[in-house]
Amino acid sequence: MTQALAERLAGVVGPDHVLVDPAVVEGYVRDWTGRWRGDCALVVRPADEGQTAAVLAEVAAAGLRVVVQGGNTGLVAGGVPEAGDVLLSTTRLTRIGPVNPVAGTVVAEAGVTLAALQDFLRPHGLELPVDLAARESCTVGGMAATNAGGIRVLQQGMMRSQVLSVDALTVDGRPLVRMHPLVKDNTGYSLSALLVGSEGTLGVITRLLLRVVARSASRAVVLLGLPGVQAAVDVLAEMRVRVPQLRAAELVDDACLRLVLAATGEPDPLPRRHPAHLVLELADGPAGLDRLLTALAGAGVTDDPLIDLAAADDAAGVRRLWGYRDRITESVSAFGVPHKFDLSVPAARTAEFVERCGALVREWPTRDPLSGRSPRPFFFGHLGDGNVHVNILDADPRDDALDDAVLTLAAQHDGSISAEHGIGRAKAHLLRLNRTGDEVAAMLAVKRALDPDGRLGRALLPFDGARRPG
Amino acid sequence: MTQALAERLAGVVGPDHVLVDPAVVEGYVRDWTGRWRGDCALVVRPADEGQTAAVLAEVAAAGLRVVVQGGNTGLVAGGVPEAGDVLLSTTRLTRIGPVNPVAGTVVAEAGVTLAALQDFLRPHGLELPVDLAARESCTVGGMAATNAGGIRVLQQGMMRSQVLSVDALTVDGRPLVRMHPLVKDNTGYSLSALLVGSEGTLGVITRLLLRVVARSASRAVVLLGLPGVQAAVDVLAEMRVRVPQLRAAELVDDACLRLVLAATGEPDPLPRRHPAHLVLELADGPAGLDRLLTALAGAGVTDDPLIDLAAADDAAGVRRLWGYRDRITESVSAFGVPHKFDLSVPAARTAEFVERCGALVREWPTRDPLSGRSPRPFFFGHLGDGNVHVNILDADPRDDALDDAVLTLAAQHDGSISAEHGIGRAKAHLLRLNRTGDEVAAMLAVKRALDPDGRLGRALLPFDGARRPG
Structure with a gap:
C-alpha cells in the first residue's frame, strides 16, 4: 500500500520529493538530540500550499497518520513519527514576502528558516523579535507550532505574540484558516492563536503573517x-x-x-x-x-x-x-551527553527551586556508567521569564527517573514542565503534572473537533500509551 | 421558574446580587451606544470564582442561556442578552494582585476595570500596555474576551499578547482552564489564547495573569x-x-x-x-x-x-x-448620533479605501431625517495597524444598508469588518464577508467542543437568525 501511495504522491510533488530510501529517511525520523528514533512509511516534501493540500488528501484516502516536521530541531520529539506514518516535511515551503514596514509585518511560508527570514528582513531594517540558537535550521512554521521563546520574550513575548494569522489546512487537506494581511482582525475565534503551540496536532500551517520590529543597529x-x-x-x-x-x-x-x-x-x-x-x-x-x-x-x-x-x-x-x-x-555537550530540561518557575521561587534541584541532582543515587562520576547540575536561562534551563552531566543517559524527578520538583514549585520547548512525545506522560483532568479533557475535545480521526501528529496529548518509539 | 432560580441564586450570592427589578435590569440589557436593547430573566453578580461556579451550575440545572457581561462598554452588542437569559455580571470580581515586577505580571479578577488596574500598578512603576477610551468602565475580563486593542498595539500588541493565562469555567461551572503564575508555559493547547477574542462564547473568565510593562514617566x-x-x-x-x-x-x-x-x-x-x-x-x-x-x-x-x-x-x-x-x-457625538465603524485594511490600501469610502458616504442616497443633511464621513484611527475608525454623521440612524455597504467595501479592500471591537451580535450576519464557510464550520466545531448545548453567550457566531433584539 505504501508503494501505491508513494506513486500517487510522486504524481503530486514529483518523484524526487517522495523519500523512501532508509538512509535518506533516517535524517527525518531521528531527532537531533539523538535520544529519539522513530520510523515512517515515507517522507513527502510539497513545494507549495496546493501540493500540501493534495498530499494531505491522498494520505487521508490511504487512512495514514501524518506527522508534520519543520527543521527537526525540536528537543521533545514532537516531530518524530512512528512506523506507517507519513512524514510531511515543510522544508520546501520557503517563499518570503511581502514585507510591510508600515504595519510591521512580513509573510513567510512555514518552511522558511529563522536565519533566512532575518537575512531577508535585514535590508529593510527589520527583524523577527524571536531569536534562538537553532536559527540556521529551525523553521517559522515549527517555531509557531511550538510557540517558541528565546532570549527576547521579556520585551517582545513568545511566538504567539508574533503570529498575527496563518494559512492552515486540516489533516484532510481542506482549508482550516485563511491568512488575512492585517494586524488587527477580531473576526471570530482565533484559530491561528490556537494553532500556535498546538505542536502540529490540530492543523498544518503553510504560511504565516508575522509581526516584525525595527532592528537595533547596536x-x-x-x-x-x-x-x-x-x-x-x-x-x-x-x-x-x-x-x-x-x-x-x-x-x-x-x-x-x-x-x-x-x-x-x-x-x-x-x-x-x-x-x-x-x-x-x-x-x-x-x-x-x-x-x-x-x-x-x-x-x-x-x-x-x-x-x-x-x-x-x-x-x-x-x-x-x-x-x-x-x-x-555547546560547552555542556563538549563534556558529555546531558539530560536537558526546559522549566519555568515563578520568580519568587526561582532561587529556592535552583537550590533544591541542585541538591536533588548532586545526591542522585545513579551515576554515569561511562565516567563513573556523580551527576552535576548546570543552571542558566531566561531569568525574567522564570525560565530555567537545567542541564545535567554525568548522569546515566537512560535514567528516565531523574528526568521525572526534576520535572516533578518544578511542578511542586508551581512551575511548568515545559516553558518553551513544548510537551512533544517526551513529556506527554507528565502533562498531568501541570494540567488537570478537566483541562486535558477540554484539549481532547478541541482535538476531536478539528481532527476527529486523530490522524494528525503524535505530540502533546497521550492519545496512545507509547512513550518512546523505535 | 425564574422565581425559583432567583431564590436559589440568592442563596449563592445573597439577595442583593440577584437583580430582577426592570428599572435596575435596564442598565444591563441596554448597550451604551443606545442602539441595542435586550432583555433577560435576571442579573446575577457573584463575588468570587466559587460563587461564579455555583451560579453557573444552578443556571445549567435550569437549562437557561448565560450571557457574561463586564463593564458593558462593548460597541457591537456582544453582551446584550435576550428574554429568558441569565446575565452574569463580573463587576464584583475585583481583586487585584499579586504583582510580580521580575516577571512583569499582575493577577487580576475579570471584573477589575482598566482604570483600577492602572491605579494599582502605578506605585509599582508598571502599567498594562493596552489603553482605551472606556478605561473607567471596561473590565480586564471583557478586554480579554474581545481581544481589545487601542493606541499602543503598534508597539505592544493587542490583549492576546498581554493575557498569559486565565482561570475560566465552563458554562456548567466546571473548571475549564487553570491559571499558572508563569510567563512561559507551553503545556498543551493554549485554551487561554483561544478564549481571548471568543467574545464570551467558550468559557467564563474569572481571573487573568496579565503582562505589564514599565511605565514611562514622560x-x-x-x-x-x-x-x-x-x-x-x-x-x-x-x-x-x-x-x-x-x-x-x-x-x-x-x-x-x-x-x-x-x-x-x-x-x-x-x-x-x-x-x-x-x-x-x-x-x-x-x-x-x-x-x-x-x-x-x-x-x-x-x-x-x-x-x-x-x-x-x-x-x-x-x-x-x-x-x-x-x-x-466626543466631538462627533456632540453633533449627532453617528454610525461608527471599526475596520482594518492593509497599509498599502488605506489611502485608496479612505478615498472610496468617503465617496460612498458623500454620495449615499438617504439623509438624516432630522437634520435633512447628507451623510458626512470622518476618518481617524490607528494607522500603524491599518485600523481605520469611520464615523458618519447626518445619516439615517436606522439605515442598516449604509453599515453593510461600508463593511462590504472594507472586505473588498482585503480588510476586516472588525479590527478590534469584535463581531458581537451587530456584525454576526456579516462574518462571512471575512471568514470562509470552512472557517465558520471549524469555529462551530470548537464551540460545540466546549459548549455542546450552545448555552453560553449570544455573540459572534450566527447560532440563530436574530439580528437585533428588543
Missing part, C-alpha cells in the same frame, strides 16, 4: 557577578522598572561559567568568582550602556562590594560578553 | 499636517524603522480636526489646513522628542514645504496635542 550589555540567584532576581526586579526597554535578562550560574571557560579557553570576564551571573541587554550601544549603568547605580548595584561588573557597548565586546551565555549549550 | 508627541493619507502612510513607514520604540501612530483627517476645533474651542495646532494628520508618540519627554525630530529630519519630513509640524515634550503640551485625537469621539 546593543549594550552588562554582565554582573552576584552573591546568588536570589540576588539576581532582586536586581532584575529593580532594573525592569528602571529600564523599560530592557531586552534580555539571562541567568548564568558559576558551574556554567566555569564550563564555558574550560571549553572555550576564554578569560574569566570578572575579577572574582560568583555563585550567579546576570546578563542584561539594551539597544543603542553607548546610549544604552549609559542608561544601564545609571539604573544600576540608582539601584545601589554599582556600589555593592559583593558585586562585580563587566560592560560593553561595541559590537565585539557585546559578542564577547554574550559568548559566556550563548556558548553554554 | 512622553514626547509630534503632530504632523500632511498632504493626504498616503503621505501619512509613507512617513510612518520611514519612522517605524528609524524609531524602533515608536509607541503610537494615529491618523486624524481634516474633517475630524475641524470637528474637534468646533466642539472644543481649541486653537488649530498648525498654521495651515491639511487633508491628513499623523500623531506620533515616543517615551522619555525631551530625549524622545530629540529622537523623533532627528528621525523626521533624516526622512526629509522636516524640510518638506507641504508639511507642518507641532511638537511637545512636557506633560501639558503632550496632553494638548493628544486632545486633537482623543476628543474626536
Whole structure:
C-alpha cells in the first residue's frame, strides 16, 4: 500500500520529493538530540500550499497518520513519527514576502528558516523579535507550532505574540484558516492563536503573517557577578522598572561559567568568582550602556562590594560578553551527553527551586556508567521569564527517573514542565503534572473537533500509551 | 421558574446580587451606544470564582442561556442578552494582585476595570500596555474576551499578547482552564489564547495573569499636517524603522480636526489646513522628542514645504496635542448620533479605501431625517495597524444598508469588518464577508467542543437568525 501511495504522491510533488530510501529517511525520523528514533512509511516534501493540500488528501484516502516536521530541531520529539506514518516535511515551503514596514509585518511560508527570514528582513531594517540558537535550521512554521521563546520574550513575548494569522489546512487537506494581511482582525475565534503551540496536532500551517520590529543597529550589555540567584532576581526586579526597554535578562550560574571557560579557553570576564551571573541587554550601544549603568547605580548595584561588573557597548565586546551565555549549550555537550530540561518557575521561587534541584541532582543515587562520576547540575536561562534551563552531566543517559524527578520538583514549585520547548512525545506522560483532568479533557475535545480521526501528529496529548518509539 | 432560580441564586450570592427589578435590569440589557436593547430573566453578580461556579451550575440545572457581561462598554452588542437569559455580571470580581515586577505580571479578577488596574500598578512603576477610551468602565475580563486593542498595539500588541493565562469555567461551572503564575508555559493547547477574542462564547473568565510593562514617566508627541493619507502612510513607514520604540501612530483627517476645533474651542495646532494628520508618540519627554525630530529630519519630513509640524515634550503640551485625537469621539457625538465603524485594511490600501469610502458616504442616497443633511464621513484611527475608525454623521440612524455597504467595501479592500471591537451580535450576519464557510464550520466545531448545548453567550457566531433584539 505504501508503494501505491508513494506513486500517487510522486504524481503530486514529483518523484524526487517522495523519500523512501532508509538512509535518506533516517535524517527525518531521528531527532537531533539523538535520544529519539522513530520510523515512517515515507517522507513527502510539497513545494507549495496546493501540493500540501493534495498530499494531505491522498494520505487521508490511504487512512495514514501524518506527522508534520519543520527543521527537526525540536528537543521533545514532537516531530518524530512512528512506523506507517507519513512524514510531511515543510522544508520546501520557503517563499518570503511581502514585507510591510508600515504595519510591521512580513509573510513567510512555514518552511522558511529563522536565519533566512532575518537575512531577508535585514535590508529593510527589520527583524523577527524571536531569536534562538537553532536559527540556521529551525523553521517559522515549527517555531509557531511550538510557540517558541528565546532570549527576547521579556520585551517582545513568545511566538504567539508574533503570529498575527496563518494559512492552515486540516489533516484532510481542506482549508482550516485563511491568512488575512492585517494586524488587527477580531473576526471570530482565533484559530491561528490556537494553532500556535498546538505542536502540529490540530492543523498544518503553510504560511504565516508575522509581526516584525525595527532592528537595533547596536546593543549594550552588562554582565554582573552576584552573591546568588536570589540576588539576581532582586536586581532584575529593580532594573525592569528602571529600564523599560530592557531586552534580555539571562541567568548564568558559576558551574556554567566555569564550563564555558574550560571549553572555550576564554578569560574569566570578572575579577572574582560568583555563585550567579546576570546578563542584561539594551539597544543603542553607548546610549544604552549609559542608561544601564545609571539604573544600576540608582539601584545601589554599582556600589555593592559583593558585586562585580563587566560592560560593553561595541559590537565585539557585546559578542564577547554574550559568548559566556550563548556558548553554554555547546560547552555542556563538549563534556558529555546531558539530560536537558526546559522549566519555568515563578520568580519568587526561582532561587529556592535552583537550590533544591541542585541538591536533588548532586545526591542522585545513579551515576554515569561511562565516567563513573556523580551527576552535576548546570543552571542558566531566561531569568525574567522564570525560565530555567537545567542541564545535567554525568548522569546515566537512560535514567528516565531523574528526568521525572526534576520535572516533578518544578511542578511542586508551581512551575511548568515545559516553558518553551513544548510537551512533544517526551513529556506527554507528565502533562498531568501541570494540567488537570478537566483541562486535558477540554484539549481532547478541541482535538476531536478539528481532527476527529486523530490522524494528525503524535505530540502533546497521550492519545496512545507509547512513550518512546523505535 | 425564574422565581425559583432567583431564590436559589440568592442563596449563592445573597439577595442583593440577584437583580430582577426592570428599572435596575435596564442598565444591563441596554448597550451604551443606545442602539441595542435586550432583555433577560435576571442579573446575577457573584463575588468570587466559587460563587461564579455555583451560579453557573444552578443556571445549567435550569437549562437557561448565560450571557457574561463586564463593564458593558462593548460597541457591537456582544453582551446584550435576550428574554429568558441569565446575565452574569463580573463587576464584583475585583481583586487585584499579586504583582510580580521580575516577571512583569499582575493577577487580576475579570471584573477589575482598566482604570483600577492602572491605579494599582502605578506605585509599582508598571502599567498594562493596552489603553482605551472606556478605561473607567471596561473590565480586564471583557478586554480579554474581545481581544481589545487601542493606541499602543503598534508597539505592544493587542490583549492576546498581554493575557498569559486565565482561570475560566465552563458554562456548567466546571473548571475549564487553570491559571499558572508563569510567563512561559507551553503545556498543551493554549485554551487561554483561544478564549481571548471568543467574545464570551467558550468559557467564563474569572481571573487573568496579565503582562505589564514599565511605565514611562514622560512622553514626547509630534503632530504632523500632511498632504493626504498616503503621505501619512509613507512617513510612518520611514519612522517605524528609524524609531524602533515608536509607541503610537494615529491618523486624524481634516474633517475630524475641524470637528474637534468646533466642539472644543481649541486653537488649530498648525498654521495651515491639511487633508491628513499623523500623531506620533515616543517615551522619555525631551530625549524622545530629540529622537523623533532627528528621525523626521533624516526622512526629509522636516524640510518638506507641504508639511507642518507641532511638537511637545512636557506633560501639558503632550496632553494638548493628544486632545486633537482623543476628543474626536466626543466631538462627533456632540453633533449627532453617528454610525461608527471599526475596520482594518492593509497599509498599502488605506489611502485608496479612505478615498472610496468617503465617496460612498458623500454620495449615499438617504439623509438624516432630522437634520435633512447628507451623510458626512470622518476618518481617524490607528494607522500603524491599518485600523481605520469611520464615523458618519447626518445619516439615517436606522439605515442598516449604509453599515453593510461600508463593511462590504472594507472586505473588498482585503480588510476586516472588525479590527478590534469584535463581531458581537451587530456584525454576526456579516462574518462571512471575512471568514470562509470552512472557517465558520471549524469555529462551530470548537464551540460545540466546549459548549455542546450552545448555552453560553449570544455573540459572534450566527447560532440563530436574530439580528437585533428588543
